[in-house]
Amino acid sequence: MSEEERKKGFLPLFNGKNLDNWRVVGNDVWRVENGTLVCRGSGRSWIRPVKKYRNFILRLEYKLDKNCNSGIFIRTSEEGRPAFAGMEIQLIDDYGKPPGKRSTGAIYAAIAPSKNVNNPAGQWNRIQITADGPSIKVLLNGAESVDDEPGTPLKDRLTEGYIGLQNHGEPPAAYFRNIRIKEL
Numbered sequence: 001m002s003e004e005e006r007k008k009g010f011l012p013l014f015n016g017k018n019l020d021n022w023r024v025v026g027n028d029v030w031r032v033e034n035g036t037l038v039c040r041g042s043g044r045s046w047i048r049p050v051k052k053y054r055n056f057i058l059r060l061e062y063k064l065d066k067n068c069n070s071g072i073f074i075r076t077s078e079e080g081r082p083a084f085a086g087m088e089i090q091l092i093d094d095y096g097k098p099p100g101k102r103s104t105g106a107i108y109a110a111i112a113p114s115k116n117v118n119n120p121a122g123q124w125n126r127i128q129i130t131a132d133g134p135s136i137k138v139l140l141n142g143a144e145s146v147d148d149e150p151g152t153p154l155k156d157r158l159t160e161g162y163i164g165l166q167n168h169g170e171p172p173a174a175y176f177r178n179i180r181i182k183e184l
Contacts, residue, residue, distance in 0.1 A: 001180045010059070013049050013163070014179040022047050025078055025164070037176040039070070039167035046073060046082060046166040054160040055184035058129045065172035066121040068093050071108060073164035074131055075157065083108045086158045088166065089129055089138055089146075091174070095120040105138055105145035110153045113138070113145040121172075132184055134159075 001012055014022070016035035024030055025048065029041030039045060053075070064070060069092045076086030088108035095118055097103060105113035105127075117140050119125050128139040136154065138146040148154060163181070167174045 001178065005059075005180060005182075008182065010057075010180045010182045012180050013058075014176070016177070019047070021050050023050055025082075029167075035177060037165065037179070038173055039165070040171075040173045044166075044168060046164040048073070048162040048164040052161055053131075053163055053181070053183065055132050056130075056163075057182045057184065058131075058163060058179075059127070059181075060179040061124050061126050061177050062091060063119075063124045063175045064091060064093050064121055065174075066093055068121065068172035068174055069168040070174035071166045072127070072129065073162065073166060074129060074136075075159060075161040076164055077158060077161050082162075082164060082166070084157075086161045087136065087154060089127070091118075091125075091127075093121045093172070094118070105140045107136060107138070107146055107148065107154065111146055111148055113140070114147075115143065115145070117141050117143045117145065130184075 026045035030047045031038050071088040073082045076082040090106045090108045094103050099113045099116045101112045104118040130137040136148040
């Protein structure tokens with residue numbers, strides 16, 4: 001995290017050393033490797049900080065192995081399906097494919113991104129998710145991916161909940177680093 005981000009009120013969510021202040025939901029296939037949070041293994045699993053969040057700016061970097069299917073949950077619950085109780089920002093190895101409601105940067109199964117700007121498998125990506133009241137904005141690699149305004153298909157979703165990192169548990173791994181948040 002940069003000094004400029006600290007001055008703007010961002011705080012690290014992941015210390016790069018261990019899983020202190022994180023809770024695994026599902027199979028315990030999450031590890032810290034070289035300062036990176038990594039999910040390898042079989043079975044669906046996600047990991048979340050212990051605290052719930054309502055309005056925030058979340059920034060992180062991620063990369064996916066070839067054929068990986070992952071995501072970032074926001075404002076979700078451990079009850080039911082996290083992608084639909086709250087929301088999931090889809091992360092999937094779909095470089096170069098047309099955008100849809102299940103492509104990288106989409107609010108999974110609800111709102112397609114305006115364009116697909118993710119990098120190929122094995123390369124790092126930067127994502128920023130802003131949840132401010134009923135508005136959700138996603139920037140991927142510096143480009144606007146989703147700008148959801150009130151009154152869309154998300155109006156009945158939770159307005160406060162956990163942030164989570166998810167992997168579908170296929171053999172490919174998902175990697176996350178430099179995870180930081182600013183509460184609004």
